[in-house]
Amino acid sequence: MKKGFIRATSILSIVAVTAISLAGCGNNKSTLKKTNSGLTEVTLGTYNGTCEAPLYIGIEKGIFKKHGLSPKIVNINAETLKEGIASGKIDGAQISAGMFKSIQQGLNIKLTNGIHTGCIEAVVPVNSSIKSVKDLKGKKIGIDAIGGVPMVLLSIELGKYGIDAKKDVDWRVYPQAQLAQALSKGEIDAFGAWDPYGALAVNSGKARKIFGNNNVKNTAKDTYCCYTGVNGTLAKKHPEVAKEITDAWAEATAWVEKHPEEAAKITVDKKYVSSGDELENSKLISNYEFIADKKKAKQDFTNTLKAMKKQNILDSNTDIDKLVKDTFIE
Secondary structure: OOOOOOEHHHOHHHHHHHHHHHHHOOOOOOOOEEOOOOOEEEEEEEOOOHHHHHHHHHHHOOHHHHOOEEEEEEEOOHHHHHHHHHHOOOOEEEEEHHHHHHHHOOOOEEEEEEEEEOOEEEEEEOOOOOOOHHHHOOOEEEEOOOOOHHHHHHHHHHHOOOOOOOOOOEEEEOOHHHHHHHHHHOOOOEEEEEOOHHHHHHHOOOEEEEEOOOOOOOOOOOOEEEEEEEEHHHHHHOHHHHHHHHHHHHHHHHHHHHOHHHHHHHHHHOOOOOOOOHHHHHHHHHHOOEOOOHHHHHHHHHHHHHHHHHOOOOOOOOOHHHHHHHHEOO
16 A cells, blocks of 8 residues: 555555444534624634635624624534544534535434535546546545545536546545645546645646536536534524524625625635635636525535435435434424
């Protein structure tokens, strides 16, 4: 096994066990405090991604405050989000398909709305013979995490072409910042990643996009990839606060859709995002569709779960209708 990656098969069981144990630990307590000005203190998780612009705008433009909230943000990854939800230390976060398996296993997150579409891109070397996702059969694909959003969305796309994501491709895990280097060295044939990593590789002239948020046919660009997520215990004990979080996020989402350039400037100037390229972030934000549409979000959530079940990412006995009913609250 080469240094710099972890084969998917070596850690699948660890991921599953970790997700289950984290989902069940603690009592998922949710304790809320008020500031001196009467605002409700909430802790919201962030991955420091370009597509999380509504969260940052909601803070900087006072939108959360307008809805009676005093937000504190904390940096998270997939595992710390699970821990934070299980312990009640995180009240909300932007949730994507990488969490759906954990939700199916019992992680107490409730989805309340959609945020945007299309923040994952897959790229290949600029001179590669690979022209589309259907050409990835038998290839080595770099990703940031087993069961993460890039892997899930690419698995669904592979399934459209009859490609078994567990048997027909070789998933290799790298830190996102090292994916472009691994591609250049020939260690992988393609990689899927959160923005802006794919875009940066393309802009360097060394990569070409085959799956992404714009100008690529037959991809998930029009499907919600990110949703408003609220701690399930908070939603049960304090539904009014869950509504305030949801409404604030929706208003901030609409603001970003109307002001993508200003949103990009704010997120870069305030150092919310991992990439400091204001122009690139502006382009990416402009390519997403930021819209809070509960009906569409619920339907896209349902469709994604069905695709995940078909690809054996979810258990074969998963009751999709029940999972949607239990998870997506209105």
